[in-house]
Amino acid sequence: xxxxxxxxxxxxxxxxxxxVLLAVTTSSVSAADGGPGPLGVTTEAGISTPGSRVGALxxxxxxxxxxxxxxxxxxxxxxxxxxxxxxxCLGGGTVWFAPGYRDGRAPYGIWKVTRTYVGDGxxxxxxxxxxxxxxxxxxxxxxxxxxxxxxxxxxxxxxxxATAVTVMGYPNSRETPILxxxxxxxxxxxxxxxxxxxxxxxxSGSPWVDADGEVVGVLxxxxxxxxxxDVSYSVLLKDEAADxxxxxxxx
Numbered sequence: 001x002x003x004x005x006x007x008x009x010x011x012x013x014x015x016x017x018x019x020v021l022l023a024v025t026t027s028s029v030s031a032a033d034g035g036p037g038p039l040g041v042t043t044e045a046g047i048s049t050p051g052s053r054v055g056a057l058x059x060x061x062x063x064x065x066x067x068x069x070x071x072x073x074x075x076x077x078x079x080x081x082x083x084x085x086x087x088x089c090l091g092g093g094t095v096w097f098a099p100g101y102r103d104g105r106a107p108y109g110i111w112k113v114t115r116t117y118v119g120d121g122x123x124x125x126x127x128x129x130x131x132x133x134x135x136x137x138x139x140x141x142x143x144x145x146x147x148x149x150x151x152x153x154x155x156x157x158x159x160x161x162a163t164a165v166t167v168m169g170y171p172n173s174r175e176t177p178i179l180x181x182x183x184x185x186x187x188x189x190x191x192x193x194x195x196x197x198x199x200x201x202x203x204s205g206s207p208w209v210d211a212d213g214e215v216v217g218v219l220x221x222x223x224x225x226x227x228x229x230d231v232s233y234s235v236l237l238k239d240e241a242a243d244x245x246x247x248x249x250x251x
Contacts, residue, residue, distance in 0.1 A: 117134040
């Protein structure tokens with residue numbers, strides 16, 4: 001199952017244009033190792049400051065036009081304008097990021113992607129082991145997206161399953177995000193997997209956030225995130241991901 005299949009139709013969504021400044025917090029969606037509830041159970045995500053860093057990607061039809069097709073999240077950077085997603089989510093045309101998107105509204109603004117960063121493995125061969133990407137979004141009125149919702153640390157070199165993670169994303173059949181907490185396991189030398197039901201098309205790019213508020217995985221990789229909605233994958237974040245992040249973040 002292709003995780004970026006777009007829904008049919010061209011439904012118009014309401015847009016709330018006001019930017020709401022939030023206090024930056026380092027707390028994670030997942031409050032502790034093991035998470036806030038039973039592992040491997042998917043629920044609708046509530047409204048929270050950490051959750052506002054996760055948003056839906058919309059395509060070239062215009063801001064909030066035509067339905068969302070992937071997920072992305074804000075990560076810390078010098079320019080305070082960086083998001084991370086799966087490489088297979090970024091392929092041409094204008095893309096818009098709506099953090100905290102819910103029920104047709106974008107409470108923290110809609111941010112136009114202005115530059116994308118993918119590794120050579122993806123740009124040359126669409127190698128599933130390179131299925132991770134970063135994107136810079138425009139500044140709006142002198143304010144950057146990280147000023148509005150904060151950002152999670154992007155961390156490489158963590159072993160799969162070192163701690164439970166919270167996965168949060170936007171199935172393109174829903175207008176609210178879902179989340180699941182579980183411990184990833186090793187799929188291969190380059191990929192990790194997690195058992196979380198209902199992560200269907202649209203959830204590619206969903207961040208895997210540990211208890212310290214660190215992004216340690218991004219839904220994608222093997223089979224562009226998985227051929228079923230119940231098991232998802234991520235590239236193991238190693239040297240290639242670290243180099244790509246340094247380039248995108250200007251470090």
